[in-house]
Amino acid sequence: MMTDPIAIARTHILEPAGLSEQDLDRLLGLLAGSAVDAADIYFQTSRLESWVLEDGIIKDGNFSIEQGAGLRVISGEKTGFAYSDELRFPALAQAAEAARAIARMGQGSQVRIGEVANKRSLYDPTNPIASLPDPDKIALLQRVDAEARRADPRVREVVASVVAVQDTVLVLGDDGALSADVRPLVRLNVSVVAEDGGRREQGSSGGGARADLDYFLLEDRAMSFAREAVRLAITNLEAGDAPAGTMTVVLGSGWPGVLLHEAIGHGLEGDFNRKGSSAFAGRIGERVAAPGVTVVDDGTLPGRRGSLNIDDEGTMTQNTVLIEDGILCAYMQDKLNARLTGTHSTGNGRRESYAHLPMPRMTNTYMLAGERDPEEIIASVDKGLYAVNFGGGQVDITSGKFVFSASEAYLIENGKVGRPVKGATLIGNGPDVLTRVSMIGNDLRLDQGVGTCGKEGQSVPVGVGQPTLRIDGLTVGGTSA
């Protein structure tokens, strides 16, 4: 089996298209020139297989292949971009010409194509689609279905799906540097509907990683997702109205870290700060969080959904400290925004596919652990909300206002976790919400590998995490005023 990403990328992308080293050289020559500050070509081939179980049977499956190349030319703050889903030289040359029109002057330059060895291996360059025989994928979904139905007789409907992706990318920079990454990604999801008397509720759970499909067979993962989906649906069957108003909120560890992603993560992306459109613009060195709060964006965690060996501009990913002990330290950068603001890329240049332009995006964003016992944190609250599971969130980076929606929450009364309440949206102000963090748990946990972040119409897989947190004053959007 080939394990060198560049060799795999050559075999999957360049050879079938009949693209030689000389062709790459000529394409770069067409793109680069004296009026050009930067240029790159991003080759990609992506294979995806999915299976869906519903009504107890395997209903549908899909296999898809997407491939193409995106060609980008940057001159000052201007970007010219064209892409082609045909990888033959004439189509690419035509795209190069279209992208190049942004910078009209200048002659093509000569560079030497050189491979950049990929020293890092956060995940194996495997093909997860082939990692399990088809009958085993099906048997896995059937076991998930049986486990969910066994877990509680009130379960009426079960939908389970498994998705495996192999994404191979090859990035050619204007300096001739050729880097590659082979990115496996697997995901399993379970969604159930439970009914009791007149009430119906839904619960979902799942997880994923940059790994082979046997990831779900290990540590009883798939079955625990099934039980978790059922537990959520049953809990919500008993939920009362959520409170409305500003109160003390304790956030559970793990996926509630979506708070960080929305409240501060997007606001610290380099493009918004260069343009001055973020509420965090010009605030490096200022206090934006309580003492003890340290937040990082770390693309180097082995096997995580948000991790990458190299970003989509060929830069090695890194662990960037965004906030240290409450002080804002850094923004997340891609090459364009780093160059325009006189700094370096932090390995956060990401794109949905060859048909999209890269921009600064998060990888795995999380808060480091503190020292408090989670029990002690809950015990410290007289009256408030304990929110442990969330759906998605959203932020207005200019006003700093952000929301995230709880899907499992409980009242806290006299230091004890009380009755479950219905899902509610929480709203806050990004630049000050972390200054209201009054207790930080010792139980840092990352999410199970389910996050997808959307920005300007582009989706990329990400991770979040945090320890249990007490926040003094978040607005809870229930109905019970």
Place this chain on the structure above:
Amino acid sequence: MSIAATDDTAERLARLKQTIEDLLKEAKRRGATAAEASVGSSAGLEVSVRLGEVETVEHTRDNGLGITVYFGNRKGSASTSDLSTGALRDAVKAACAIAEHTQEDPCAHLADSALMAAEIPDLDLYHPWYLGVEDAIEIAAACEDSARGYDPRIVNSEGASLSTHTGIQVYGNSHGFVAGYPTSRHGLSCAVIGQEGESLQRDHWWTSARAAADLDSARMVGERAAERTVARLGSRRIPTCQVPVLFRAEVATGLIRSLVSAIQGGSIYRRTSFLLDHLGERIFPEFVRIHEEPHLPRGLSSAPFDGDGVATRAKDLITDGVLQTYLLDAYSGCRLGMQTTGNAGGVRNLRIVMGDLDRAALLREMGTGLMVTELMGHGVNPVTGDYSRGAAGFWVEGGEIVHPVEEITIAGNLKRMYAGLIAVGNDYDYSGSTRTGSWLIDKMTIAGE
């Protein structure tokens, strides 16, 4: 529909139809008892300008095909962005390989052949805009200029973008149905940032149409973006309360989208809808009528046939407040023991019949309450209808706007919100496939200070 002499649309349409025929033939050769396929090809230009300078020029060109094969009542699907002959054969092969493992599903089959669209009406959807990059930049720049010049409090910009796309979509299946048509879509949008003291706000506006001539002017889009931004300056929170809420027209469309997803066949047979078992029941007050017009000329989501090849037809979703139909494709129709409604792929051009009140009259009718102009997050539970979302807008007293509002949530339950609809205004003023005026809802919970 006029096609310029240089336009090769007719040839490309013929070629894509041939691609479908080839795919279906290949599926049959591999032993499939039935098959359906769709193929699309589009191209476009997108430019953005920020602070008067070109920011991006993007040339887009997308191809894609999807095939579903049936072996009796087992099915498999595949898709690819590569339309070469070899890739087509691989896609059919992959779909057949999938079908070896899926299980018998009595509803896994094509729509009834008698329901295929017999005629393909020309819906006037194709109006290419032969626009050079320079001209596109000029329009976007003019749009941003008018936003930046609107008010001295506009201090920064996220830029203006112009996009123009044309495409061809073809669908065919083994009933012998193969049809397609070209479409175009153009858009212009602008987002600017305003400042007043410490308060920074951003807002945007857009226009979208099948024909360039139907777009709002660059100036109008820019000024509207600036007007919206400036109006938000000085936003503040309000105390937690229960008051009437006016959803301004452009956000009221979200309440219709929630209705649509609740009556889609998939939500009904999976029992994930808060409107389960509500067919024929009154869910809105009697004055409400919501109508679907799939054949609207130049409509942004018009289509002569749906994703199953079934003829689309105009119909009421809501008459006199009563739910008239679910939105079904062939599969969900079969699952529910009902006939498809020609809604494979969704609804096309919804219209709510508007009332007599303009916006000022709606505000007077509300008296004291909240007018919502922006919603944030996904806080809608489709199973229960429980609704809780972040919001921004304006506090209203005695029918007059008092101040802009932010960092609050609005909460309720969609079923009760629909039943509590007091009035629909006649203030439709945006481009979109769902056309409504503002909605006045009797009471919701605001969470704030």
